[in-house]
Every structure is written in structure tokens, then in C-alpha cells.
Amino acid sequence: MDLSAINPILLIAAMIAAATPILLAAIGELVVERAGVLNLGVEGMMITGAVCGFIIAVNTGSPALGFIAAAVGGAVLSLLFAFLTQVALANQVASGLALTLFGLGLSALMGQSYVGIKPPRTEATPLGALADIPVIGPIVFGHDLLVYLGLAIVAGTWATLTFTRAGLVLRAVGENHDAAHALGYKVKRIRTAAIMFGGACAGLGGAYISLVRVPQWTEGMTAGVGWIALALVVFASWKPWRVLLGAYLFGGITQLQLNLQGAGVAIPVEYLAMSPYIVTIIVLVILSADKSRAPGSLGRTFHASS
């Protein structure tokens, strides 16, 4: 066992990068659920984003265009869910599961001829001298743009939900859609917009896996990250900063246990592999002991009766 082989600075930097896909998917789903919609299709939207981003990045040579395509891909797929649940008034749980299965199949089909190709490299953000500061530089300033974008989305989501009228209306729709409708708010339109935002975020998260983390295309490469993001939203009590905490905790411990495995720690691999799940759940369960609760209309189908 050789713990000295683990470089703490690189480890922390890697933790942040490892958390980003979960963070992006979870913050998108948080907005969707705050609007009162339960979209279980996160995994499907992520993998679709992953393949869309990969294809465009490979064909154009530009990772930036790839990420944009990933967001668009995720959002377009989520429109299918929006159509099923908001227009056809289908059951949200069934539609979400269908979306995941559909996304996995569709991405496998689209990505058939891209297996084994390397995508263009996503460069670190040019922050100049900042990145050269010892310790802090590699940890805080050595990342690619998507890491910062993820943090910006969390901060933006929090500020929007807390301080703006748009955020208040979104929460109101999620809390009691009948009352919101009676006040004249467009429940379906607001929910559709939230669903598309969630799809775009999930798509970005997926592309971060296929373009940065792995980076190549294989079928089903999101490997359950979408489900973890879903669980994270619940354990984080639908609060943006707790989603950030949970994602970093999860990403961090995943990275740490990989490093420990590499260093040959005398703990069975199975225990190390399950540790991120256990620690994340314990911490967030303790945090959610306050009286926060799910949005009142979460998962309920809205049918205008007037």
C-alpha cells in the first residue's frame, strides 16, 4: 500500500471534474421538479446529449459546438417527454422510464460508426497566470469551461428561484398547479420550458462524459449517472446548493476510492466501490432532517378543468 502515490492537489482537481456531469444533470432535474414535473428520463437525455455532442465535435473539430449540440439534443429529446406528459397527459413515471429506454437505444443507433474514434481535446480555460498559483491554481483555475458553467448554472438557478418573479412563478406552479392556473399562469407552458431546461442540462452533463471524462464513445457510457442525479435531487431537498454539495461529495469520493484502489489499500474493492453512494446518502439524509419537503404538485398530472 502506497498512499504517498496519491497527489492531493490532482485528486481534488479530479474530484471537481468527476462531479460535473452529475451536477449538470441534477441541477436541471431540480428545476424540472420544482416546476412539479418528475422526469425519470435523465439517463436517456444524458446519453443522447453524449452522442450528439460527440458526433458534432468529431465532425466539426470543435468541442464548443459539440457541447451546444449536446444541450440541443437533450432539450429536443425532453420535448418528447413534454409532449407526452403535458399535452397527452400521460403518466410521468411511465413516460420518464420510456424516455430513458428510448434515449439509450437511439444513442446506440446514432453512435454506431463513432465507436473507437477520439474526439477533439477540450482545453482548460485560459486563465493565464491564475492557473500557475501553487495549490490553488490547479484546483480552482485549471479546469475547462464546463466546470465553471456548471457552477454558474447552480448559482443562477438559486438566484432565480429565490429572488426573481420568474422563479417565484415556477415554484408556485410546482407547489399548487390548480391555484397557479386560477391566478392565470400558463402551467403547461412553464412546465414545458422547465423540462427543456432540464433536458439541455442533462445533455451537457452527458457530453462532458463522452468529450472530457472518458473521452470516446461507447454504448450506454453514462452508466447510471442520470439515476444518481435523480436521487441527488431528492436527498438534496430540492435545494441548489445542496445539489452542489451532494454532487461534489459523490464525485469526490468516487475519485478518492479509485485512487485508494490504485494505491492498493487493504479494503475489499466492493466496499470502496459502494462508499460514494453510502456517504452521499448519509450526509444528505442528515441535512434533509429540517422541514423541507417535495413540491406539492410533484408528479401530478395537470388537467385544466375550467
Place this chain on the structure above:
Amino acid sequence: MNTPLLHLEGLTKAYPGVIANDGVSLTIASGEIHALLGENGAGKSTLVKMIYGLVKPDAGEMQMHGEAFAPVDPRAARGAGVGMVFQHFSLFDALSVAENIALGMETPPPMRALADQIRAVSETYGLPLSPDRVVGDLSAGERQRVEIIRCLLQEPSLLIMDEPTSVLTPQEVDILFETLRKLSAEGTSILYISHKLEEIRALCDAATILRGGKVVGHAVPRERSARDMAEMMVGSSLATPKARAHDVGNVKLAVEGLSIASPSAFGMPLRDVSFEVHTGEVLGIGGVAGNGQDELLSVLSGELPCAVGMVTCDGRDLARDGPDARRILGVLAAPEERLGHAAAPNMSLTENAMLTGAAREGLASRGLLNWTKTRAFAERIIAEFDVRTPGPENAARSLSGGNLQKFVIGREVLQRPEVLVVNQPTWGVDAAAAASIRQALLDLAAGGAALVVISQDLDELMEISDRFAALNEGRLSAPVPTAGLDVEQIGLMLGGAHGMEVAHV
């Protein structure tokens, strides 16, 4: 005469199978308090929804201040000066008072300024309310104040109030009326919907009566008796519930030192509640909702297990008997919440009849359900309690509130209970149907059943109960004979008006 504030001419709205409004015309002058009367399903709600822009009329026109008025949505209606206080509060439990109010405004000021405005308006109109509190923690009366203040901040020229007093104590009603009279004196018109005819006589300047979607008459409420107006609504003469001569017998149901924590976070624990009900007797329990009514009903129905010795029926301890065992013994209950507690919303009326009737009506044997018999039972409820529905195969949620109420009360009454506990038996039910429900309850008592009627409607309790007790903060006052009590005394028994004060301006 001046231009009226609002003038409706020939408004018609049809839904598949039913004409909700048929050529309705109505005129409201500035500063007038105008009552809209009618039975359940007479078209009152549809009419106000059209004024508030939630529903578009098929034909007819509306004029406001003499100009054409056709709101496409509630925003447009609010913009034109129409405010509405809903019957079922349209509030968001998890949000604060200020956030709730901001949602009902077109261009809300920043939160801090809004909080100041809320304090100012609540003081002016004697409706104390703190803007930072979370709505989920407020009482029914306080929630209504949120709705009213939300409307008042828009400075409406017309305020629509849909059954505003159904959840208030007499003192709270007085304060509300003070506020409404003050508004009317300032020139705000009020369109007031209620089933309580005495209130309308006390408050309103004019009344329009709807029946079957048509205007059947206008009246000046002060000059008419409540009975006159009720008969105009129903279109036939009205039977006052009459207690048949009945003897009060032995103690049937006894509750002794009942103390129990509430199962819900926002509930009220019961504290040392004791009472006895005799055969052939109606015990009325009054009080504002949220003072332990739901908990008391749950204990008596068997949903909430209590300790041995607290509840006995004919001397037999009921602590170990769940709801079904109690039904077999003849102890039945009808809870207040119609959708989700008294009835399963998505199940048909037949299925709902099965749910509580299985044991006593012999609708199931050896685990197999007898649907023919159940359907006949459901049809009997529908016929005897005049439930307006196309048939027993319809889902419970498709019925209007009043009709479903008739069904769930009828379902228990027709099972020949020996003890019947009901919570809010006539909530949201029109005058004629309420009278028939009360009559059915009195007939049960005359037949020797022991009844516990929990209600917020004190007139109702005065009318049907032999003895009265008040439930306040989970404590029950000692029951006193109803004869000789007046509403004012009862109001004081209920523990006053929860910090309300009459407007002093």
C-alpha cells in the same frame, strides 16, 4: 342613474350535456354589495368564472363602466379591476404570505416594499397578518385574509367573493362584514356568493337568484325573508327539518379522558376530551377547523388507535377495534374531506359504496364482491339523497362538492348506524340539500341512533343538536343543552376570534 359598474347581458355558456348559464343578465352598481344566490349547479361558479376571465362565454356580452369587457384571462380581468376571493383557497402552502400575494399581482413591487404595503392594508381594514409567515401554518380565517388582502392591493372596483364565511367563526364573520361594508362605502362593488341567507339579508343591497342556469328573480334581501329567497332558489316550498318526538335513552357512546397526539405535523392534539352520547340524541360539537375536529373523528372512526378505556360503546371498549370492526358494531363515521378521505376520487360511486358498505350491507362474502348488490345500494343512495349524477358508474371526482357530500353522508345514513359521527355534514351543500341531510340525521336520532355532529356552522348545530359542546385547542367544553343558547354565547364558548379586531378607521 349613473352608468353601472358591471352589466351582463344574455351570457350563455354550455358544456357537453349541460347548459351552465342560459341568457344570464345582471347589473351591479358602483359600491353595491350584490348577492348571487342559487343551489349547487345553478351556474353561479360558471358565471363568476366568466367575469374573472377563466371561462369564455359562448354568447352574450359584458360591459364594465359602460364599455365592452371581454377578459381573455384572469390577468386581463385583474387589470380591469376585478378581484376574486376563491371558495377553495388558491394559496401556495410552502410559500410565504408576501410571496403568495406577489403571485396575484401584475407588477409586484420589491418584496420589502410589498411587505410594508401588506402591513398597511391589513391595519387599515382590521385584518392583522404578518407578511413573512408561511401560509401552511395559517388558520383558515388567516388564509382568507391573505386572499382578501391580495385582492385589495390591486384596488379593485369589483370584488367577487365565493362563499367567504363557510370557515369563519361568528366573530370573524362580523369583522369580515365590517371590512366589506367599509369597502362598499369607498365605492368598491362586491359580488357575494353564499348559501347562508341570513348573512345575505344582513349584508347585501341586492340579490340575483339563479336556478338551472337562468335568472329566476331579483330581490332586495332586507325586504325578503330567508325562507322566501330559499324557495326562489329551489323553485318549490322548502321543508324545515323537524325533529320528531324522540326519547333520549341510555348512554351509547362514552369518551373518557381522551388525550392523543395528532398524527399530522400541522394537527392539534386532543387534550382530556370527555363526553357521553345517549341513544336518540344529537351531540353538536362546534369550533373552528383545526382545533382537533379531524383528530376526534379519526379516534371515533377507529383510524387513530387510542388507549384502552378511552372510547366505549354500550360499555364495550373499542380500543382494539379498527374501522371495519366498529362498522360491524354499528359505529360509523363520515369525515370532512370528501375527496381522498370520505371517497376515493378516481373510483366509481359503486366502488365507493362498497368501500364502507361492505360489512354492514352484506356486499361481500368470503372475499368475493357482490357488484349487483353494491350497484343497487349505490343507486339507492343516489335516489334517496337526490345525488345529481348520470349514474353510479361515474367517478367520485366527477361530482360537484355538494353532490358528493350528499352521497357520502347518504352512504353512512343508509347503513342503519347505531352511532354516527359526521364532520361538516353540509359543507358546500345548498340550502335544500342541507335541509334534507339534516332531516336525515334527525330521523336517525329519532330512530334511536346516537349522533355526534362536528360542524363549523353554528346555525346548523343549533337547529339539530340536543346538546352542544365547543372544541378549542384540542379541549372540549362541557356539553350544555342547546335550548336557550344563542349564537353569541356559543361564539364566546369557542374561544373568541383569534386576535381579530374590528376595523377602526
